[in-house]
Every structure is written in C-alpha cells, then in structure tokens.
Amino acid sequence: MTPEKFQALIAEVTGAIAGRPLDGQLASFLNERFPADGPEFQAIAAACRDAVAAGWMCDREHGGIKFGRVIKPCAEIHDFSVDVVEMADLVGPQHAHPNGEIDMIIPLAGDAKFDGHGAGWFVYGPGSVHRPTVSDGRAYVLYLLPQGAIEFTRQ
Template sequence: MSQATFRAALAELGTQIAGRPLDADLDAWLNLHHGADSETYRQLAAEIHTGVAEGWLCNREGGGLRYGRIFKSADDLARCSVDVVDMDNVVGPHHRHPHGEIDLIVPIDPDARFDGRGAGWLVYGPGSAHRPTVSGGRAQVLYLLPEGAIEFTGL
C-alpha cells in the first residue's frame, strides 16, 4: 500500500459524496454503504494502519496526538483535504468546521470511541465545533475537511 493507493481509494469515495450536504443523511448513508463491515472500510483502515506504521501518516506529534495532513483539498477528493490523527484516551484542541467534517473512525482498541462513536463514520455539519475526544483506548481517525477549512478556537 502507498499514498497513491490510499488517494485512489479516497477519490473513489469522493465521487460518491461530492456535492452532498454534510448532515445526518450523509452520516447514515456512509455507515450503511461504507460502514465498518464494508470492503471500503476494511481497505481504508488497512491503509491507515500501514501509513501510520510506515510514517507517511501521522508524521507530526503534539499535545498527546500524532497527526498530519496527507492531501490538500482537490477535485478528485470531493474538494476535501485529508488528515489522519492517532489518539489514545485524549481530548484534542477545540475547533470549528466552517464547511463541516467527515470522520472515519478506526478503533485500534476494541472499546475505543471517538466523540462517543465506535468504528464507522461520523459527519459534522457546517458551522459545528468540538473538542475531538477518544476514550476507551486508542483510535485512528481520518478527517475529510471540505476545502481544507478548519478553525482552531483556543477554547
């Protein structure tokens, strides 16, 4: 696996979500069609694990987090940037999503939860904000940010 195969898998997903509102319907659709029991989820999770192990994902560290932006927003990625964070029982920095955020949650430990959710997808709508929180162990989380937009609030 490589950055190229990872991007190709995300681009395939991007064609399916491009132009869709970031809302509860998209959350449900992603979990139904690309949820934790799907081939898409298994492929992305495997590539995330490999990328973190090889160091081309989560190549920065700070505040108890390993993180990194792997791709800037681009047309083939539904105008989303791609970040991956490796978190272990930690609360991250408060931030706002001007255009929303789509998260793929990949628990490393079986009881790990990201913002209360286990394996699968979590969609935050435009203007939403949170302190990303992993409890119950370690998880890796992929963030798709429309136009790469994120605002750290310092709260």
C-alpha cells in the same frame, strides 16, 4: 501503501458523497454504503495502519496526538482534504468546521470511541465546533474537510 494508492481509496468515498450536504443523512448514507465491517472501510483502515508504519501518515505529534494532513484539497478527491490522527484516551484542541467535517472512526485498541461514536462514520455540519475526544481506547480518525477548512479556536 503509497500516497497515490491511498488517494485512490479515498476518491471512491468522496466520489459517492460529492455535492451532498454534510448532515446526519450523510452519516447514515456513509454507514450504509461503506460500513465499518465492509471491504472499502477495511481497505482504508489497513492503508492507514500501513502508512503509519511506513512513516508518512501521522508523522507529527503534539500533546499525545499523532497527526498529519495526508492529502490537500484537490479535484481528484472532490475538493476534500484528508487528515488522519491517532489518539488514545484524550481530548484534543477545540476547533470549528466552517464547511463541516466527515469523520471515519477506526478503533485500534479497546472499545475506542470518537466523540462517543464507535467504528464507522460521523458527520459534523457546517459551523460546528468541538473538542475531539477519543475514549475507551486508541483510534485513528480520518477527517474529510471540504476545501480543507478548519479553524482552531481558543478554549
């Protein structure tokens, strides 16, 4: 897996959602169009595992969270950025999503859930704030951020 091949996989998803509001309807669309047991979701999950093993994804670590921005916002993926984190049974730093956040939840061990949601897609709307939490196991969470916007806040 190369960064270029990974970007091509992500472009398929961002092409399907470009211009849509970030809301519960988008989460439903993503879960129907790219279900967790479907080929596109599984290809992205495998690409994440391969990229982490190759050392270019989740190449930083702080507080038990492995993370990294994989793709900066660009036209090829409709001005989304892509970040991937690996978390196991912990709560991450509080942050806000000025333009919203789309989460792809990829359980790796146990019955991992991200903010209470299992394998699949979850969407936070513009202006939302949370402390990302993985419970009941270990997971990758891939974040699509419109224009790469994220603001870490004081807790």
